[in-house]
Amino acid sequence: MSSRDLWHGARIERTEALCADIRLFEIALPAGAEPWRPGAHLGVRVRCGDVTEGRHYSLLDLGRANDRYRIAVKRIDDGLGGSRYLWSLAAGDSVEISQPQNDFELGLDAPSYLLLAGGIGVTPLLSMAHALVRRNVPVAFHYAVRSREEAVFVALLRSWLGDRLHLHVSAEGSRLDVEGMIRACRQDAELYVCGPVGMLAATRTAWQAAGRSVDHLRFESFASGGRAANRPFTAALPRYGLELAVSAQQSLLSALETAGVEVLSGCRRGECGLCAVDVLDCDAPLDHRDVFLGDAEKAAGSRLCTCVSRPVGGRIVIDTDYRGQPAAPAA
Ligand code: FES
Incomplete structure (x- = not known):
């Protein structure tokens, strides 16, 4: 999760099926919604298997009063599980959300x-x-x-x-x-x-x-899917003497964080490159799903953005840019 995310308890006021696989969620805070600017998103905490993770969803302007937050969630059945979790929630359920943030700000001075x-x-x-x-x-x-x-x-x-x-x-x-x-x-x-x-x-x-x-x-x-379906794989970090089992429902970044490896992250959408690690070896093809690495880097297979990209099964050996010792694993 981004270090900018401060979580607040909120309530789902209303849901609405917009089509077979897109659902609208209206989310209210006791103190009301904060104002936000075009392009902003909301962080939402989701359960993916045994792990709690943050997901970011763009805030919707539907031409109605912005007294509550509105997001639209597309259900991705073979994704990491965030959309399936949100689809399991109904009006009246509690949810943890961040304050609105904006990494895709609309500039208002273009002709x-x-x-x-x-x-x-x-x-x-x-x-x-x-x-x-x-x-x-x-x-x-x-x-x-x-x-x-x-x-x-x-x-x-x-x-x-x-x-x-x-x-x-x-x-x-x-x-x-x-x-x-x-x-x-x-x-x-x-x-x-x-x-x-x-x-x-x-x-x-x-x-x-x-x-x-x-x-x-x-x-x-939005990194909704790569060339291949998610498969479990093993990630080895010789620097830390770690061998991690990464499930099909988990990102490599999340597995590293859960194991207490301090790896940098930012956008968690494959755009900023902060979460990229060195790939020392891999016995399976890499499914690059980011827009940060260039075509040549992707073809070389020596770097991987861990928030969205992953090997298609097998075992990958990596080294993180951050050289700190692993912290205590997350509960
Ligand atoms: S956190 Fe930005 S590319 Fe992974």
Whole structure:
């Protein structure tokens, strides 16, 4: 969990199925919700097997009074278990949450904006779209989904954006053309994108190939899945004489923390690189799910972002950047 997370007891006020695998949660604090800015997220404590971990979910602006926090959680059946835990909760249940934090802040001084959402990555962009529409700033919004059912916020976005909303439904053959989208947007536009790692990588490549400034590209990922399903594996740390069994429901970062190994972390989404470790050996393929390491580093297989990436089973031998001795294992 991020060192910024201070946990508070809260209550689930209401849940609502938005589609078969996306559920809205409304969360209230006795003292009321703190104000937050577009792009902010909320930390939520979840139980994954025997371990309690923090997850971050973007705060939703649904055009209603922000007197409570609203998040949308996509159920990932083969994920680490955070979404399954939240889906097990109902109205009236207690939950621990952090204060709102913002690592994906919307800058408000650009002449025009391009927002790009992939699937559940729409969540932080809702508040941005609403803020920009209210300021009457030029904005185009591209919303890419696999099926129309997945486009759970399309009606709300249409009401705010009208024909500035472009929906791309791959099951209906209307795939997003990233290069065309970038060509069509103004040269002075800032691009905000949230979606799966592959979409971010393709967008970043196309943005740079079009000669656009990297300073005008902001992104947030969600590491919902890699190339392979999660499998248990063993992690060896010769420096500490440790051999850890990492379950399919646990990240390597969480296993290290539980064992008392002090490893740095930040975003826990594969973006900042703070949790990266050296890979000394591995007898299974590595499933890189981060957007921090470059293609060459991923191909070399010598570094791994432990918050999201993992070997596909087998045994991995690693060394952490942090050279402290292991603390007492977490209870
Ligand atoms: S904590 Fe940021 S990449 Fe892992």
